[in-house]
Amino acid sequence: MQQTIVSVVLPALPDQVAAFHDAILKLRDKLAADRNGALPGDTDEFAGLRGRLPTLHFMSMLLFDPDAGVPKGDVPATPLFVLEANVDGAPGPFWAALEDLIGNDVRDLLRYCAPPRGRFDDMFKAVTAPQSRQPIAPLLERQSVTPAASHIGYRGLSRDRILCHDRLFRAMVKKIPPCDADQPADQQLPADVLAAGPGAIHAWLREKLLPEFPYLDEPWKSGISFDEESRDRYGLWGFIAVSFAGALLPWLLLAGVLGAFTRHGIADAAAIALLVGAVCMFQLQDIGDLLTLAGKPAAHDAWWILAIGLVTGALVAMWGHAGIAVAGLLFLVGGPVASLLILLALLRRRECREAAPPDSLPDPAKVRELQNWEDLHISGADHMGSVVIIKPGLLRGLLIRFGMRALHLALRVTATDGYLGSMRTIHFAHWGLVDDGRRLLFLSNFDGSWESYLDDFIEKAHAGLTLAWANCIGFPPAEYMTLNGASDGRRFKAWARCSMAPSRMWYAAYPNITINQIWRQARVAQGLCARTLSGRKADAWVKDL
Amino acid sequence: MADQPSTSWKLAPSRAAHVQGLVVSPFAHLPVALALLLDATKAPGGAWLHDLLYGDDALVITPATGKALDDSGAETGCAAIAFTATGLTNLGVPGETLRSFATPFTEGMHEANRRHRLGDTRLEPPERRNRPLWGGNVPPQPGDDQDPDYAVCENTVHAAVLLYHKDAAALAAFAAPVRAKLARFGVAISYSLDLSLKFDGNDPPIAREHFGFADGISQPVPHDKRYIRPGTAPGTPSDKVHGIAGGDLLFGLADAHAEVLPGAIVDAALPGAAVLPAVPQNGPAKPDPNQRSLGLDGTYLVMRQLSQDPDRFWNSMRQAAEQLTGKTADWVAERVVGRSKDGVILAKDPPPATKDGPSNDFLFLADDPDARYCPFGSHIRRANPRDGLAPSASDAATILHAANNHRILRRGRKYEPVAVAGAGTLPGLLFMCLNTDLERQFEFVQQTWMLNPSFAALIDETDPLVGPKGKFSIQAYPLRMLPDVDTFIRFIGGEYFFMPGLPALTYLAGLSPAATVNPGLVTETTEPAPGGLEAAAAAPRQKPPRNAGLRKQGAKQSAAGPVDPPPQAAPEPASDPAPDLEVDAGVVPDVDPGAEPGADPGPDIRPDQTI
Numbered sequence A: 001m002q003q004t005i006v007s008v009v010l011p012a013l014p015d016q017v018a019a020f021h022d023a024i025l026k027l028r029d030k031l032a033a034d035r036n037g038a039l040p041g042d043t044d045e046f047a048g049l050r051g052r053l054p055t056l057h058f059m060s061m062l063l064f065d066p067d068a069g070v071p072k073g074d075v076p077a078t079p080l081f082v083l084e085a086n087v088d089g090a091p092g093p094f095w096a097a098l099e100d101l102i103g104n105d106v107r108d109l110l111r112y113c114a115p116p117r118g119r120f121d122d123m124f125k126a127v128t129a130p131q132s133r134q135p136i137a138p139l140l141e142r143q144s145v146t147p148a149a150s151h152i153g154y155r156g157l158s159r160d161r162i163l164c165h166d167r168l169f170r171a172m173v174k175k176i177p178p179c180d181a182d183q184p185a186d187q188q189l190p191a192d193v194l195a196a197g198p199g200a201i202h203a204w205l206r207e208k209l210l211p212e213f214p215y216l217d218e219p220w221k222s223g224i225s226f227d228e229e230s231r232d233r234y235g236l237w238g239f240i241a242v243s244f245a246g247a248l249l250p251w252l253l254l255a256g257v258l259g260a261f262t263r264h265g266i267a268d269a270a271a272i273a274l275l276v277g278a279v280c281m282f283q284l285q286d287i288g289d290l291l292t293l294a295g296k297p298a299a300h301d302a303w304w305i306l307a308i309g310l311v312t313g314a315l316v317a318m319w320g321h322a323g324i325a326v327a328g329l330l331f332l333v334g335g336p337v338a339s340l341l342i343l344l345a346l347l348r349r350r351e352c353r354e355a356a357p358p359d360s361l362p363d364p365a366k367v368r369e370l371q372n373w374e375d376l377h378i379s380g381a382d383h384m385g386s387v388v389i390i391k392p393g394l395l396r397g398l399l400i401r402f403g404m405r406a407l408h409l410a411l412r413v414t415a416t417d418g419y420l421g422s423m424r425t426i427h428f429a430h431w432g433l434v435d436d437g438r439r440l441l442f443l444s445n446f447d448g449s450w451e452s453y454l455d456d457f458i459e460k461a462h463a464g465l466t467l468a469w470a471n472c473i474g475f476p477p478a479e480y481m482t483l484n485g486a487s488d489g490r491r492f493k494a495w496a497r498c499s500m501a502p503s504r505m506w507y508a509a510y511p512n513i514t515i516n517q518i519w520r521q522a523r524v525a526q527g528l529c530a531r532t533l534s535g536r537k538a539d540a541w542v543k544d545l
Numbered sequence B: 001m002a003d004q005p006s007t008s009w010k011l012a013p014s015r016a017a018h019v020q021g022l023v024v025s026p027f028a029h030l031p032v033a034l035a036l037l038l039d040a041t042k043a044p045g046g047a048w049l050h051d052l053l054y055g056d057d058a059l060v061i062t063p064a065t066g067k068a069l070d071d072s073g074a075e076t077g078c079a080a081i082a083f084t085a086t087g088l089t090n091l092g093v094p095g096e097t098l099r100s101f102a103t104p105f106t107e108g109m110h111e112a113n114r115r116h117r118l119g120d121t122r123l124e125p126p127e128r129r130n131r132p133l134w135g136g137n138v139p140p141q142p143g144d145d146q147d148p149d150y151a152v153c154e155n156t157v158h159a160a161v162l163l164y165h166k167d168a169a170a171l172a173a174f175a176a177p178v179r180a181k182l183a184r185f186g187v188a189i190s191y192s193l194d195l196s197l198k199f200d201g202n203d204p205p206i207a208r209e210h211f212g213f214a215d216g217i218s219q220p221v222p223h224d225k226r227y228i229r230p231g232t233a234p235g236t237p238s239d240k241v242h243g244i245a246g247g248d249l250l251f252g253l254a255d256a257h258a259e260v261l262p263g264a265i266v267d268a269a270l271p272g273a274a275v276l277p278a279v280p281q282n283g284p285a286k287p288d289p290n291q292r293s294l295g296l297d298g299t300y301l302v303m304r305q306l307s308q309d310p311d312r313f314w315n316s317m318r319q320a321a322e323q324l325t326g327k328t329a330d331w332v333a334e335r336v337v338g339r340s341k342d343g344v345i346l347a348k349d350p351p352p353a354t355k356d357g358p359s360n361d362f363l364f365l366a367d368d369p370d371a372r373y374c375p376f377g378s379h380i381r382r383a384n385p386r387d388g389l390a391p392s393a394s395d396a397a398t399i400l401h402a403a404n405n406h407r408i409l410r411r412g413r414k415y416e417p418v419a420v421a422g423a424g425t426l427p428g429l430l431f432m433c434l435n436t437d438l439e440r441q442f443e444f445v446q447q448t449w450m451l452n453p454s455f456a457a458l459i460d461e462t463d464p465l466v467g468p469k470g471k472f473s474i475q476a477y478p479l480r481m482l483p484d485v486d487t488f489i490r491f492i493g494g495e496y497f498f499m500p501g502l503p504a505l506t507y508l509a510g511l512s513p514a515a516t517v518n519p520g521l522v523t524e525t526t527e528p529a530p531g532g533l534e535a536a537a538a539a540p541r542q543k544p545p546r547n548a549g550l551r552k553q554g555a556k557q558s559a560a561g562p563v564d565p566p567p568q569a570a571p572e573p574a575s576d577p578a579p580d581l582e583v584d585a586g587v588v589p590d591v592d593p594g595a596e597p598g599a600d601p602g603p604d605i606r607p608d609q610t611i
């Protein structure tokens, strides 16, 4: 099963911001209190929503103030309204279900928004006209932004399965002594079964749980289907191939032009590419740092050896006319390498020219208001939303799209077990280009406190974050879009704070279950679905009980 | 010890002369101590401080350079001093300067969201909900969360003076002039606690907390290219397991994010600022010459008075043992702590003890990945998971490094039973720790590790030693055990303090009372009436009432809003400290009289081995 992450983004009316905030709060209070259609035993806030929107994992409605992400003293931007939804299945049915449930409330919110520029202007006006009965779902669907990059902590695990595994886990724990007084004796794991070891424990628990959880008899379905996995892999390879072709293209054109004059267009173009590459390498001496980042301390020597290699290659290509095979090979390798080096050199030159941004100084009262809406659940998930401004210019525009796409595809293929490197704290997160590509939206549903979430990134995944945010105004200075930047913890946190909106309306379907717990409970459920478990498998399984 | 390069470290002399001795030493050679919490409301300005530190018969704040000796060469007591945010305002620190301190410090420990994050709303004695015994009493700020969580402390604290001496009589004599001087200026001792290590008769002697466990074993070991030397042979690499950036302990050194932060700054043009050092260079940009650093060589001191109920603890351990057939109360208690009573780590093969006590040189991932020996949820594994949270061996180094960005240097000491109105008479721990980033270090440990119900994928349980009542998983083969554990620890009072370097003290002592009350942080001189508080909190911004029901989990059931203070203020303990000192510890520090000048920076107060 596929999951979808979408966010509807609309400009808000600047003179209505205060009233809009209140309207969002009012809707929040209403939804939080609504218990209509709640699941049995659900006493938490938003019980009604949880019962009646069974595909929804997380949803938020945020209003970004005009100064969110705008450096001090700059012109305020348009305030933005964002409706984020993370759902099972395709977005269409979800929007329809949302419309059924709170269509008119959302319509009221939309009335605080300005008509979007472009094609859906008319549709927007029809939907928000006084007394309008036009369905809002089509508008929401069309106004939604597809994430530029996203990550899901447990792909393919539906909301219902997560809740089900939680129930199963809790029912199981009840049967293991020390048991509650009201637990019938035949539902308490007997000492002789315990003594018999993991396999016996499994068999006993499975037998006792099966009546209440008949789905344990169904075969276990893994979250990501083979098709989806292949699609992701092809996507990544396709992206690499297209990038390669794109990097080669200018040199191919050059070869064509040169070929019109000389007999060895390819060889000459290769020679030029290699020489240009070598020149760029001299420009990029400090790139050794980048390689040391990858744990290659000998990078500096390697760098010079490569540069000399490029020059030698150029000489071979030019003078040797070393046969079309060698020249072609040099061309295929040297062209894309040269393109990459040129891009890096341009980027680095731009980075060096930019003055370091002044430290962001978040307003204490605003931070307090953000914090008022954080840590609502002593355990489990939290939410952040941020909007920042992308640096102007073609190069930045190109790089941010390229970087996001690369990040997205790489995560799809590598982060299937929820881990980003060594950390697993994100349920659903995404970046999206909004406001006609001028701003970058980030929304995350994560575990733990905001501070610990950012610390995790700063300590363990700063290169990835820097790749995502280095093209944005106010971000701590980065090198090559991957070095420094987010590892500058204090500045990064201050900058992030300035770009956020309080998560006043935030709904989580299972606010007290962390990702690690979701995986732990899924492993337990998977084990219980097996008819028998023995040996190492049983030993591993029993650790999670 | 040659094979134990880790636990001792020294500040370079140029630095040590400016740093308070408590940073480099727990003063374990002085087993008795006194914490005086001061309310200087009636003595605004720095005059009282000036008289205390620089007048006749002055109290010498022990520098980090060496053991304090008086003129005759006899050992004197040691002393440390620190200030709350309201205390600084009361001294006359300009509002601009105050705002350059870290937010947790200026907001104080009892800010509504912070109380929630630190778990204090869950850890207070029910009878004293929203009524900590002491704290800085920072008034509510614009945007503060609404009333039910808002705490007003019974006693306002502006400063803490910590006095250490070798025995009760010497301490009393040491404290007498301090008390007299404070009284002369009208500075009230709003609360005080007698502290003691009470070493037992072991060899080497062990300082045990009130449940009977050796305490003060594991500490971070700061390093810094320029200012900190490992205590052993030059060039010894910084500690593999416990190494942290020196700047996480002291402003002016590079911290875990490679920044050299000034801590707080003062406009150089202001009167008195000339005694302060320049702002240290941070990165390539030259520091602003129009500013001086107030934070340099200082750090933050976290103080939390936690009462301990030993009877309840051992009752609960016995009950838990009954739930787990074949186990003893001691066995469960050792799992709760993660170490044996004498401090030996629960492991398959515990590393051998050193001359200073149990070894602390261990990691979890390789030796105890499934926590079969030291449970995931045990106090020490939560308080410092080391590499234990790594998903695989290849991440161990990253995870250890990341975990060490959240270390705190503990300086707490236990106190004997005291009566707290509405909370009974109980002994406890005056938890103290030093760090420069309160959010990243102390608060992170408390929130993300200790009291996090989902720490290490555990489900619905918190630290079994210091958390609220709940379950506690003990990993075992074939199946984990899951006994119930009670609450034995209550949060009585506490605050964040700034512990300045010695030059900064001179500056603070020279301040005159602020002419105007600065808007950022107002010191309330009288107990604000409940109505006044609500009005103050609600006034500046229109904020509709909101998620009170959810956020106040556990805090809401009891009376909303502050209650009236009990008629009697804090009991002032008799000035005679506890006479029942058991054993003279015999841990006299290695004095280093023959240190060659220049060769050895030599702070020769006892390095950081015990407590």
Ligand code: HEM
Residues within 6 Å of the ligand: B209, B210, B211, B213, B214, B215, B216, B217, B218, B219, B306, B307, B308, B337, B339, B343, B379, B380, B381, B383, B384, B408, B428, B429, B431, B442, B445, B446, B450, B465, B466, B489
């Ligand atoms: C009354 C309350 C407490 C008691 C009785 C207590 C007791 C202990 C004991 C017996 C140890 C093991 C010995 C050692 O390594 O020093 C320990 C370690 C430790 N405790 Fe506590 N503690 C208390 C509260 C706290 C609090 C509130 C914190 C911090 C938020 C804390 C942080 C630590 C840390 C960081 C360690 C060292 C862990 C390591 O590095 O291995 N403790 N504590």
